[in-house]
Amino acid sequence: MNRLEILKKSLINAILGILLTFPITVIKVNTIEKEITWRWYMLALVGSVIFVISYLWIRQQERQKAGITFKFKESKLGIKYHSLMDKPGVTKRVLIFSTILIIALPFITSPYTTSIFTTALIYIILGLGLNIVVGLGGLLNLGYAAFFGVGAYTFAILNQNFGIGFWLALPLGGLASALFGAIVGLPVLRLKGDYLAIVTLGFGEMTRIVTENFGALTNGPSGIANIPKPTLFGHTFGYFGSTRFVYLIAVALVVLIIFIVWRMENSRIGRSWVAMREDDIACEAMGVDLTKAKMTLFIISASIAGIAGVLFAAKTTFINPQSFTVWESIMILCIVVLGGKGSVRGVILGGLILILLPEYLRAFQQYRMLIFGFLLIVMMVFRPGGIIQNVRKIYKIEGDLSNE
Amino acid sequence: MDVGYFFKLLLSGLTRGSIYALIALGYTMVYGIIKLINFAHGELYMIGAFTGLIVASVLNYAGVDPVLTLVIATIFAIIFSSAFGVTIEKIAYKPLRNTQRLSALISAIGVSMFLQNFVLLFQTSDFLSFPNLIPEFKFLAPVENYLSSPQILIYICTAIFLIGFTVLVKFTKIGKAMRATAQDSKMSLLLGININKVISVTFLTGSAAAAIGGVLISSQVGQINFYIGFIVGIKAFVAAVLGGIGSIGGAVLGAFVLGLVESFGTGYISSDYEDLFAFLFLILILTFKPSGLLGKSLKQKV
Amino acid sequence: MSSKVLEIKNLLMQFGGLKAVNDVSLDIHESQITALIGPNGAGKTTFFNCLTGVYTPTSGDINIIPPGKKLIRANGLKPNKITEIGLARTFQNIRLFQNMTVLENVMIGRHAVTNAGVLGAIFNGKKTKEEEKKIIHDSHEILKVMNLEKFANEFASNLPYGAQRLLEIARALATDPFLLLLDEPAAGMNPQETIELIGTIEKLKHEFNLSILLIEHDMHLVMNLSDMCYVMDYGRLIAKGTPEETANNPTVIKAYLGEDF
Ligand SMILES: Nc1ncnc2c1ncn2[C@@H]1O[C@H](COP(=O)(O)OP(=O)(O)O)[C@@H](O)[C@H]1O
Ligand SMILES: [Mg+2]
Numbered sequence: 025m026n027r028l029e030i031l032k033k034s035l036i037n038a039i040l041g042i043l044l045t046f047p048i049t050v051i052k053v054n055t056i057e058k059e060i061t062w063r064w065y066m067l068a069l070v071g072s073v074i075f076v077i078s079y080l081w082i083r084q085q086e087r088q089k090a091g092i093t094f095k096f097k098e099s100k101l102g103i104k105y106h107s108l109m110d111k112p113g114v115t116k117r118v119l120i121f122s123t124i125l126i127i128a129l130p131f132i133t134s135p136y137t138t139s140i141f142t143t144a145l146i147y148i149i150l151g152l153g154l155n156i157v158v159g160l161g162g163l164l165n166l167g168y169a170a171f172f173g174v175g176a177y178t179f180a181i182l183n184q185n186f187g188i189g190f191w192l193a194l195p196l197g198g199l200a201s202a203l204f205g206a207i208v209g210l211p212v213l214r215l216k217g218d219y220l221a222i223v224t225l226g227f228g229e230m231t232r233i234v235t236e237n238f239g240a241l242t243n244g245p246s247g248i249a250n251i252p253k254p255t256l257f258g259h260t261f262g263y264f265g266s267t268r269f270v271y272l273i274a275v276a277l278v279v280l281i282i283f284i285v286w287r288m289e290n291s292r293i294g295r296s297w298v299a300m301r302e303d304d305i306a307c308e309a310m311g312v313d314l315t316k317a318k319m320t321l322f323i324i325s326a327s328i329a330g331i332a333g334v335l336f337a338a339k340t341t342f343i344n345p346q347s348f349t350v351w352e353s354i355m356i357l358c359i360v361v362l363g364g365k366g367s368v369r370g371v372i373l374g375g376l377i378l379i380l381l382p383e384y385l386r387a388f389q390q391y392r393m394l395i396f397g398f399l400l401i402v403m404m405v406f407r408p409g410g411i412i413q414n415v416r417k418i419y420k421i422e423g424d425l426s427n428e
Numbered sequence: 429m430d431v432g433y434f435f436k437l438l439l440s441g442l443t444r445g446s447i448y449a450l451i452a453l454g455y456t457m458v459y460g461i462i463k464l465i466n467f468a469h470g471e472l473y474m475i476g477a478f479t480g481l482i483v484a485s486v487l488n489y490a491g492v493d494p495v496l497t498l499v500i501a502t503i504f505a506i507i508f509s510s511a512f513g514v515t516i517e518k519i520a521y522k523p524l525r526n527t528q529r530l531s532a533l534i535s536a537i538g539v540s541m542f543l544q545n546f547v548l549l550f551q552t553s554d555f556l557s558f559p560n561l562i563p564e565f566k567f568l569a570p571v572e573n574y575l576s577s578p579q580i581l582i583y584i585c586t587a588i589f590l591i592g593f594t595v596l597v598k599f600t601k602i603g604k605a606m607r608a609t610a611q612d613s614k615m616s617l618l619l620g621i622n623i624n625k626v627i628s629v630t631f632l633t634g635s636a637a638a639a640i641g642g643v644l645i646s647s648q649v650g651q652i653n654f655y656i657g658f659i660v661g662i663k664a665f666v667a668a669v670l671g672g673i674g675s676i677g678g679a680v681l682g683a684f685v686l687g688l689v690e691s692f693g694t695g696y697i698s699s700d701y702e703d704l705f706a707f708l709f710l711i712l713i714l715t716f717k718p719s720g721l722l723g724k725s726l727k728q729k730v
Numbered sequence: 731m732s733s734k735v736l737e738i739k740n741l742l743m744q745f746g747g748l749k750a751v752n753d754v755s756l757d758i759h760e761s762q763i764t765a766l767i768g769p770n771g772a773g774k775t776t777f778f779n780c781l782t783g784v785y786t787p788t789s790g791d792i793n794i795i796p797p798g799k800k801l802i803r804a805n806g807l808k809p810n811k812i813t814e815i816g817l818a819r820t821f822q823n824i825r826l827f828q829n830m831t832v833l834e835n836v837m838i839g840r841h842a843v844t845n846a847g848v849l850g851a852i853f854n855g856k857k858t859k860e861e862e863k864k865i866i867h868d869s870h871e872i873l874k875v876m877n878l879e880k881f882a883n884e885f886a887s888n889l890p891y892g893a894q895r896l897l898e899i900a901r902a903l904a905t906d907p908f909l910l911l912l913d914e915p916a917a918g919m920n921p922q923e924t925i926e927l928i929g930t931i932e933k934l935k936h937e938f939n940l941s942i943l944l945i946e947h948d949m950h951l952v953m954n955l956s957d958m959c960y961v962m963d964y965g966r967l968i969a970k971g972t973p974e975e976t977a978n979n980p981t982v983i984k985a986y987l988g989e990d991f
């Protein structure tokens with residue numbers, strides 16, 4: 025298709041789109057005053073948005089049909105980036121510099137910024153945890169927020185009833201969540217693909233409903249307040265101090281979890297997960313116990329969510345069931361899918377984009393979910409691997425130089 | 429035991445069941461043909477309800493006869509819902525037909541998010557009240573404590589739609605093509621069946637059913653917002669799975685079983701846990717009989 | 731005659747009304763190459779799926795006798811258990827791990843004979859490191875035997891078709907089997923590749939001391955390789971014997987070519 029044809033087709037699409045969305049975009053009903061507002065300007069707005077999107081969409085489709093795919097390495101920016109980074113010592117300097125920047129951040133910015141970055145870090149932890157199941161294992165878990173919630177509530181409840189502090193709650197929250205993961209995993213892990221997704225969604229919602237109605241322990245829909253911030257060897261911080269401290273704990277946890285995920289994904293166990301994602305029947309025929317593999321995946325991923333939950337409770341000092349709905353799960357899924365399934369760097373990027381962007385582009389906030397929804401579709405259609413595609417490790421074969 | 433209360437619950441269970449049946453139909457047909465859980469199907473029901481409300485309000489405020497208004501609003505709801513259904517398929521599912529099934533499911537989640545927020549942004553996040561259009565049927569006066577006019581209307585419309593739908597699937601050419609595609613899509617392609625058309629018709633009828641359900645239930649309940657599709661959609665999916673996904677009779681059966689269980693469950697146990705029953709059902713059925721009540725159990729060919 | 735490694739008695743596999751495998755009994759002997767032939771849809775792959783735990787047979791017995799060990803009744807065991815016992819298979823419609831490298835595909839095969847767990851992976855101690863090194867080394871050796879080492883770091887999906895079939899075999903070999911089940915290993919190969927495959931299978935048999943059960947259409951390959959030949963049609967065994975005997979058996983000819991011939 026040439027440009028003119030694409031333009032023509034986009035114009036038709038724009039007109040069809042206007043017709044399709046007419047009642048919802050143009051007519052606004054005020055059912056209390058019994059008034060109708062006709063917003064004719066919407067025609068132009070909707071039409072032009074659809075026209076532009078349609079044009080880009082078709083052009084991209086044509087490109088992919090012609091075999092042109094975007095490779096960062098071969099793009100202009102990518103070539104510059106690599107020629108810069110490949111110079112000796114540069115990577116190391118960049119690493120040192122960013123480490124300093126990350127640690128210094130709470131001391132050079134406002135508590136507000138620090139707090140937002142902490143949120144982003146918590147979501148990165150969640151993304152990394154979900155990524156183990158979705159990215160490596162290829163199992164879609166739509167109830168992940170429930171594991172997050174179990175961690176948060178474990179801390180809140182243990183603190184209310186037994187005065188247990190953050191540091192003890194951190195492993196306990198992970199443990200409780202892992203246990204919960206095992207209980208959920210038992211019946212659901214026999215299921216495949218999309219069924220698994222829906223059942224985990226069901227479990228997630230059930231957990232929320234039970235939390236809302238089990239007031240004696242969870243204080244119902246109103247939630248639990250006055251959860252203490254973390255202390256350092258018994259020392260409590262003021263508002264600024266504790267915001268910084270929670271941020272630094274989050275950084276440490278992210279680093280720890282990245283380390284664990286890296287170790288895991290190139291191990292015997294991690295390989296078997298990826299193989300399961302690629303072809304479960306062949307994987308089983310290679311001697312991998314699928315039930316055991318899935319259970320391990322689920323439990324590890326659940327415990328990471330639990331840890332994130334404890335951190336979340338400590339950060340906000342207040343939790344209620346609304347923080348752990350299915351949309352929370354889907355938000356975490358967006359981080360993984362948009363960033364790059366199976367790729368640690370992708371998940372970090374996804375977390376930063378999805379949490380920071382709406383915070384800083386206030387105008388964007390309102391359209392956040394609309395755009396994320398749309399991006400999910402675009403990503404699946406054009407780049408199912410996510411922004412940063414997962415690469416497999418290249419193994420060196422030792423003692424066999426003749427083949428190099 | 430209070431017999432009157434029992435009947436009230438029974439009838440309200442049938443009402444729920446009817447609505448679930450209308451929505452579950454779309455799930456089961458789409459799954460039967462392209463093996464996709466159309467996560468966004470509940471949103472088509474919501475779009476149907478909204479279109480219905482908007483059109484009905486415009487006519488109602490202009491003083492058009494209520495019954496005529498209801499009819500016109502329903503027709504518009506069907507048209508727009510179906511158009512959305514077919515469009516979604518073209519944009520978000522068709523390009524993913526030959527990829528991993530998880531990709532299509534994630535795309536469907538994206539559609540669901542998009543449509544909910546689309547309506548939220550362009551309309552409102554508040555509940556809107558649906559005009560009261562259904563006339564009081566005089567003949568119901570003796571039983572008005574148990575059965576309302578909207579309920580009767582829901583039963584009748586559901587029955588008519590189900591019969592019409594059965595005729596479509598059993599006796600028309602496109603219906604036969606649909607069944608053939610559900611059996612074996614590769615083979616149907618070889619036999620010259622136009623798969624794209626079959627899929628479009630599937631989305632069209634599924635969305636139409638959902639739209640009818642949307643308008644009917646909205647005029648009974650009296651208010652709607654952008655979120656109504658999600659939970660009902662999930663429940664209708666549960667109904668489809670319960671009956672055996674891919675089986676049309678199964679979807680209807682599953683819908684009524686779920687509707688009745690919910691109605692009796694909330695009536696006799698606790699209304700706090702209204703949404704719990706569906707999920708419990710889902711987990712139990714998939715754990716113990718994944719093929720559902722009427723579905724055939726199939727072993728994956730290796 | 732050498733001892734049995736596998737003994738099938740009256741195996742039945744039913745799908746609804748269809749008896750895909752119907753009352754099949756056969757034995758596989760140590761260090762022999764046994765061929766299973768028959769027209770398309772005869773039930774050969776289904777038979778394999780029963781042996782390897784993908785399907786649980788409706789009735790009958792599957793007894794595995796690992797050389798020098800006690801008999802194991804294998805009905806209803808999970809596929810990974812069967813692999814652990816020492817049966818390994820390839821798939822007729824290639825089922826490689828497409829987005830993993832060729833080397834990694836073979837490394838998965840070593841899963842059953844190694845044991846590093848989650849903690850091992852995280853702490854990556856001496857034992858784990860050594861095991862990992864050995865997995866890489868062994869897998870690479872297998873690639874060499876199969877003449878695939880030049881592809882080691884390619885994605886499996888990028889291999890030419892013939893090489894994909896070989897990788898299927900390599901991956902199966904990595905599980906240390908005593909009985910190798912090959913489902914149409916030459917399907918889609920050109921004559922040259924097929925001749926090479928015959929050599930490779932011979933080599934494997936001796937080098938790894940294998941017994942082999944082979945489903946094949948290519949009569950040339952069957953005649954050249956097999957010691958014993960079984961013929962299936964409509965789920966039943968209709969003939970057995972040496973390859974020459976079966977090739978000249980009128981029932982077999984009829985099954986392959988139809989009544990009118
Ligand atoms: N999972 C299954 N469900 C139903 N029928 C099956 C299944 N697997 C195989 N069959 C049927 O069993 C018969 C034998 O198939 P197969 O074993 O693949 O034959 P072959 O490998 O000899 O060509 C075929 O008719 C096939 O359709
Ligand atoms: Mg076969």
